[in-house]
Amino acid sequence: MHLVKQVEIPEDLPDLLTAEQEVELAKRIEAGLYAQFLLGEGGSRYTPAQLRLVAADGRAAFEHFVTANIRLSAWWARKRAAGMDFGALLTVEDLTSEGMLGIIRAVQKFDYTQGFKFSTYALYWVRLRQQRAITGATPAALSSADQERCRGMLAMRYQLETDLGRVPTDAELAAAMGVSVMGVVQMHSMMSRAVSLDAPLFEGGRDESSSLLDVVAGQDSGDRDDAHAMASQQLSDLLALLSDRERRVISDVFGLATGVPRSVNEVADEYRVPVVKVRDLVERAMVKLRGEQQVAA
Known part of the structure; x- marks a missing residue:
């Protein structure tokens, strides 16, 4: 299901769903997931054909739920794009595509029994994804060739994340692009003026900040100091997982202490x-x- 690749913003977007429609779709999704589970388990009083119909209806409801909220991501x-310069790497359509990944995540986690409006809940995930893209795509005087490479990596990451249903590892991204893992790491480093390890370390876990030192999205500019404090604490927790030597090298290569990344050769x-x-x-x-990520998930 390719809901994210090359998202364009139509002029006449559908209205957001009503609360009643959200509950109906969520129930269909839930029923579809249960039907899929029963198909794998066997022994149900329903026939496989009946279960497949319910599972297919659940998938259709999921797609409807996601696409009905394009307006939220586009808005x-x-x-975010108004008055901001992301260089040549990001367009409004790019940010909308990234926000749609947040919509997908929000639909997966939405609990209709709590009585909350989906758009209120989903906006956190949209902002989180778009902020990560902005943080990771702030170029530091990139050449045209490097910008093209980074664009290609972003596009491939979007596609893999949609196909896999999760954020791809650097190894998966490297294999899909036909480059080395270190090449992917270097592209991440190029795409940020300071720290740019665009690697989701807690996806699916308790704290779902999506990179080593992302600004915690969902915070307006007035809350930026608090966001940085939270990110700094998260970074300290992450670095505590490493040996002293690993911690020193990571800090030097990605400029964690100075804000100035250094090449592997320099270190x-x-x-x-x-x-x-x-x-x-x-x-x-x-x-x-990333091993810690898998444990958290």
């Missing part, structure tokens, strides 16, 4: 070790952090 994308020269050793340390640290 917030326009709001290797400072520590007087082979470049490959620094690269191995970075990759090992990222594997460890």
Whole structure:
């Protein structure tokens, strides 16, 4: 189901759903998921054909729920884009696409029994996804060739996330692009003026901030200090998972202490070790952090 790739913003978007429609769709989705579960378990009093019909209806309801909320993602994308310069990497359509991933996540987690309006709940996820895209796509004097590479990586990440139903790992992204894992890490680094490890470390867990030091989305400018404080605490918790050597290298390569990223070569020269050793340390640290993600999920 390709709901996100190349999202365009039509002039005549459908209205958001009513509360009654949201509950009806959520119930159909729930029934579809249960039918899919029974198909796998066997022994149901319903025939497989009946269960497949209910499961298909649940998938249709899910798609309807998501596409009916394009307006919400498009509205917030326009709001964020107004008066802001994301260089050549992001357009309003890009932000809308990223926000639609938030809509998908919100539909997956929406609990209709709580009595909340979906749009109120979903806006958090839309803002979270769009803020991550903005943070990760702030170029630091990128050349045209580098901008094109980063655009390609963003497009591939959107596609893989839609196909897999989760954020792809750097290894999966690298394989799809035909580059090395280190090449993906370097592109992440290029796309930020300071820290840009665009790697979702807690997806599906208790704290769903989506990168190593993302600004916590869902915060207006007046709450930015609190957001940075929360992100800094999260970063401290993450770094505590690493060995002293891994922590020092990650801090140096991604500029966690200074705000100025450094190349792997520079860090290797400072520590007087082979470049490959620094690269191995970075990759090992990222594997460890993603291992924590899987435990949290």
